[in-house]
Amino acid sequence: MKGSYEITVSNAKIHYNFTIRRNITIIKGDSATGKTTLVDMIRDYYEAGDDSGIVLICERTCRVLEGRNWRILLDGIEKTIVFIDEDNSFLPTNEFAEAVQKSDNYYVIVTREGLPNLPYSVEEIYGIRESGKYASLKQTYNELYHIYGRTDYREPVKPEYVIVEDSNAGYEFFKGISKREECSVISAGGKSNIFGELIKSRAAQILVIADGAAFGSEMDRVMKLIMRRKGIVLYLPESFEWLILKSGIAEGKELKTILEKPEEFIESSEYLSWERFFTNLLVRVTKDTYFKYSKRKLNEVYLHENISPKILRDMVEIEL
Template identity: 55%
Template sequence: MRGKHRIIVSTKRLKYDFELRRNLTIIQGDSATGKTTLVDMIRDFINNPSGTPVELNCDKKCYVLEGALWKQQLAGISAGIVFIDEGNEFIKSTDFAQEIQQTDNYYVIITREALPALPYSVEEIYGIRTSGKYGTLKQSYHEFYRLYGEDTYENVVKPELVITEDSNSGYQFFSQICKENQLKCESMDGKSNVFHYLNKHRNEKILVIADGAAFGSEIDKVLQLIYGRKNVAIYLPESFEWMILSSGTIKSSTVDEMLSNPSEYIESKEYFSWERFFTAVLIEETKDSYMTYAKRKINPVYLEKTIRDAILKQMNKIELNVMKEN
């Protein structure tokens, strides 16, 4: 399944109206904010569409997944939008993560806890905003879309240390940039290690670079940890591959169209996270050329001045000094 899907759930006294863009959407928030009410209304409509006051409008069929028989229920669902209320412990399991990777559904999961087994985006974490009898979803971290801590270092981030989530081409790229500019660069070998590193290193000016497309499970605790610290900034592009594609170094109208509206191109069953999609696109677009891209090892061409400067230009308000070269 792909594309954006609008869902309108309503009764005479209450209405929810929101749009899903990716296969994984997380709804968070305190009690009495309407999360469970939303699922209850959808369940009522599913169980008794002609005998309930609830109206449900969506271009895809909606389901509620719950209970001990969730796996059997899931086996009968295809190309649908699946809602899961908090309290269903299976959402925390690697078994659940593995099962839904094999489906073509979109999932809306209500939870107050992080779900490390799932690669969900920082951009797809929502709370429910209500105004009178109307409810919609609001992005919990929209203001942190690309760059965290905009006021750090007088609006320009000048780190002493750069840490990256992975140890592949993205780390190799930034490691070389940092080496040339007498900056330290370290790989975290996984998103879960970012928090622990920041907890131990509190004095240096640190820039964290991670894939926003899959950092959703870490963002809340990381933000709480660095709250009030003026020496940490976080940059969350979709992925390093997204940065390359967005830099304009790959001349392709198809790529431009994909970047402008990824939802219409990313098949959820084939690409469980957007990071995987952008990696596949970059590999395909550069194969059999001097810009051939490999995830494991950076092609030296991406470190040549023109291309690397175009990539680094994506990092608004972050200064690694390379842009100032003569």
């Protein structure tokens, strides 16, 4: 399944309206914020239709997945927007993560805890904001990068310590373009190791570079650390490959259109997260060219003084 879908759910008392555009959407928030009410309304409409007193408008079928027989039920669900409440014990399991990876559904998951087994985007984590009888999803983390601990941020950030999620081409690039002797660049060797690297470092100014397309499960604990400790900057593009594609270096007939609306091109049954799609796209459009890309080892042409600044154009106010 691919594309974006607007969902409107309402009854006589409350109205929800929101749009989802990736295969995994997370709804967070404390008790009594309307999360469970939304799931209940989806369930009631699926079971009773118009007799439920609920109006649900969406191009796709919406239903709830729950209970001990979730796997049997999921095997029979296709091209559906599946809602899951947080009290289901299967949510954090590897079995569920594997089932999501193999399906062509979209999932809207209500949870207060991170789900490290699932690679979901920092842009698709929402809270519910209520206003009178109307409720809508508001993004909890709604930018590609965030500056925490400096509310009066004015000057360019000059990190002493840079932690790169990637251990391959992305790390080699940021290590290679760093010109300041006082700036150390290290690889975390994966998103789950970033928190530990932050804890270990005593640098006053730290920059974290990670794939925003899959970093969602780490945001809770990293944010809590940032609230206690100043000087940590998060730079979260979709992925390193997305930065290259967006730079204009690579050429392709549909490239601009794809980057403007990736959700229209990314099939959820093929790509569990968007960074995998962008990697495959970059490999494809640079094949047999001077810019041939490999994730395992960086093509040194990307470090050229005329090329690297184009890749870094979106990295505003951060100086390496």
